[in-house]
Amino acid sequence: MASIPAMMMLSVILIIISYFSFSFAISKDISFIAPLIHRSSPESPFYDPNATPLDIVKASIRTSSARAIAFSNLNSNNIHINSDSPVPRLDLINEDYVIKYGIGSPPMDTYGVPDTGSSLTWLQCKGCVECYIQPIPLFDPTQSSTYNTVMCGSDECNKAAYTRLCNGTSQEKCPYGIKYVDGSYSYGDIATETFTFPQVTTSDISLDYYNHSKIIFGCGLKDNFMTTDIPGIVGLTNHRSSLVGQLGFSSFSYCLSANASFHGQMRFGSAAIISGSPTKIAPNQAGNYYFQNVEGLYVDGEKVEGIPDWVFKFVESSPGAGGLLIDTGSAVSVFPPVAFDPLIEKLKKYMQSRGIEPMLDETGTFKLCYDIKYLHTEALPAIEIWFTDKSESLILSDANAWKIMPKGLFCLAMIGIITNISILGMHQMRDLNVGIDLKLSQVSFSYNPQCPQYQ
Structure with missing residues (x-):
């Protein structure tokens, strides 16, 4: 029979082995x-x-x-x-x-x-x-x-x-x-x-x-x-x-x-919660999250015409090339005028066909605004980003496409500036679960008006 000191030493060794085995086991996942x-x-x-x-x-x-x-x-x-x-x-x-x-x-x-x-x-x-x-x-x-x-x-x-x-x-x-x-x-x-x-x-x-x-x-x-x-x-x-x-x-x-x-x-x-139909991320040296396969913008299921092909096509280190980037450091989405202006006109025509005229944002913040009484009504069209490799479009809801402003207005929470790059900003990602799969270079979106709350 082993002595008591020997048994104690064996117990210590087993505890140490168990500790390192446990540490290794949990570190894998x-x-x-x-x-x-x-x-x-x-x-x-x-x-x-x-x-x-x-x-x-x-x-x-x-x-x-x-x-x-x-x-x-x-x-x-x-x-x-x-x-x-x-x-x-x-x-x-x-x-x-x-x-x-x-x-x-x-x-x-x-x-x-x-x-x-x-x-x-x-x-x-x-x-x-x-x-x-x-x-x-x-x-x-x-x-x-x-x-x-x-x-x-x-x-x-x-x-x-x-x-x-x-x-x-x-x-x-x-x-x-x-x-x-x-x-x-x-x-x-x-x-x-x-x-x-x-x-x-x-x-x-x-x-x-x-x-x-x-x-x-x-x-x-x-x-x-x-x-x-x-x-x-x-x-x-x-x-x-x-x-x-x-x-x-x-x-x-x-x-x-x-x-x-x-x-x-x-x-x-x-x-990480990875759910919804994925779309590819374009590889690039900086590791930024550019969409690889943007087909275009849509309003109420109809494509916004007149946007040049280069606007959403990312080509690394190519002057004049475009691309649509996921950016948590930007508050709202940004598009160059060649994409933003056609989107504005498409939205205006849709609303005018229902007898709703735009109102001026006196603060000069946003380009397209309406009377707040039309917010959350059937009059508002769906704004979508379509992809060539994705079975589902990214639909921007009323809550993340528009923003309530002073003096009874709600405005399209996007801006147009002279730039080649387009950005999908944080306001447009509200009420969405955004899942990024780094191994497969894919991103997926799933609508979730009740995001899991941190406890």
């Missing part, structure tokens, strides 16, 4: 759900009680316009996201929604704008020599036991997006720099840190949170985010340096309610 909080909700730390609805809408218009122009410049100029200089790739960020996560050990709660058009997660860090004011504490790397600075020449430095030129020594910190068109910028050090996400599920067990170590991110030390007080950005492109790319999940999804008082969700890994 781990996933998590993160809350999306509307910044106008009183629960948001960025809630501004003095901001009027019109102020928010106008800021959203500026954001969406600037991003469309910047994406168009990126595509035409063949700017690489691993350039050794700041990348003037995009402008203002849609501030409507923020994602909550934890950073460091022990973790501190922070927030970022979920951006499918950005490839690096970054946030302001304590010790910054130039900072903008944010209403929550800055992340302090010195208080975390898992913070590690990335050095030049390392795999992490080579993997990160927006890194700047190193001087050739491995003893130098790996710098990054992002300069936005509106004059905003973030410069700092590339580092690795433990990120914590809530509401974790696996095939075997449900956990309260999920820690993922050695996430590459930008620790901002010289920052000026001119239009926001949010700590930073959560990059969600299909690029190796984004949060999605580093976690290695094959899919993610998000769902936003048209009711701003409700929280939405972003679901990663096996927790």
Whole structure:
């Protein structure tokens, strides 16, 4: 018979083996759900009680316009996201929604704008020599036991997006720099840190949170985010340096309610909801989510004629090429005038055939508006995006195609500006579950007026 010390040692070994076996088992199919909080909700730390609805809408218009122009410049100029200089790739960020996560050990709660058009997660860090004011504490790397600075020449430095030129020594910190068109910028050090996400599920067990170590991110030390007080950005492109790319999940999804008082969700890994008929995403170096097979726009089942073929055809690094991009960083959808004007005229004719004339938006925000008494009536036509490879069109409901405005108006919540790129913005994705399958390069939509609420 084995001695008591020997039996105790065997028990310890078995416990250790069991622990590592359990860790391996859950890591194969781990996933998590993160809350999306509307910044106008009183629960948001960025809630501004003095901001009027019109102020928010106008800021959203500026954001969406600037991003469309910047994406168009990126595509035409063949700017690489691993350039050794700041990348003037995009402008203002849609501030409507923020994602909550934890950073460091022990973790501190922070927030970022979920951006499918950005490839690096970054946030302001304590010790910054130039900072903008944010209403929550800055992340302090010195208080975390898992913070590690990335050095030049390392795999992490080579993997990160927006890194700047190193001087050739491995003893130098790996710098990054992002300069936005509106004059905003973030410069700092590339580092690795433990990120914590809530509401974790696996095939075997449900956990309260999920820690993922050695996430590459930008620790901002010289920052000026001119239009926001949010700590930073959560990059969600299909690029190796984004949060999605580093976690290695094959899919993610998000769902936003048209009711701003409700929280939405972003679901990663096996927790992602992929439903509805899929359509292909066009491959591109930046990992952005361009539709590959847009057939055209339709109103009440009739095609909007007169839109040139190039408008929705994405060709990477080709000046003058178009494309329709899914962008969580844009508040509303954007189209070039050659597509937007025919859409407006088609909608006008439809409404006029029912004896309904447009009304002037005195704020100058939107181009097509009507008396609010016609909202949610049979008079409103279906607006659809059709695809050549998809059995179902993307139908924009009253709630996500139109927006209620002051003085008894509701307006088409889209804008037309001179740009090659078209954008499907967040307003048009409300009440939709958007599922992105990275492995198959597909995106699917399913209408869900009651998006699952984060608990």
